[in-house]
Amino acid sequence: MKLRRSYMQHINPRGAIADFREVFRQAGKNRWRITIAAMAVTATLFWALTKDSWRVPPAKPQITYINSFPLDRTPEETKAFIEKNQKLKDKVEAREREIAEESKAIYRKLGEISGMDVKKIEREAKEAEAAKAAEAARKQQAPVASR
Incomplete structure (x- = not known):
């Protein structure tokens, strides 16, 4: 059995x-500038790679539990509360739809001023939406292949 020699045994500095x-001799009169530049680049790289952050992690949030519903609340009070919140939600959604329509109108006007065919763009967008919805419906109805 032959013993394997160490890899370091073949290295000669x-x-x-x-x-x-x-x-170093061939560098001429710029050898010290080159040496200093090389040392600066090397030192900068080592500094950037070994820099470590010692920041303290943020404190965990303090959780406060709130019981907003009284335990003795009647079903009628619950229904009234739900209806009130639903009306508020409907108002917010209606306002959001109004804002969306206003912004669409502004963009339509901007497109017309810019010389774009706004009706064609809207028609293509609706077709793309319909195709995407049809694709989603088709995927949803397709049977799942077993593995």
């Missing part, structure tokens, strides 16, 4: 040192 001396 004398050649590397001799090569470094030769390159």
Whole structure:
């Protein structure tokens, strides 16, 4: 059985040192500038790669539990509360639809002023939406393949 020699046994730093001396001599009068620039780049890279953040993680939030419904609330009170919130939700949604329509009207006007065919763009957008909805419906109805 033959023993394997160490990889480090084949490395000789004398050649590397001799090569470094030769390159250093060939650099001429700029050798110190080049050396300082190379050392600065190397030091900057090492500094950037080894920089570590020692920030303290943020404190965990303090949770406050709120019981907003009294335990003795009647079903009628619950229904009234739900209806009130539903009306508020409907008002908010209606206002959001109004705002969306207003912004569409503004963009339509801007498109017309810019010389675009706004009706064609809207028609293409509706067709794309319908195709996307049909694709989603088709995927939903398709049977799931077993693995």
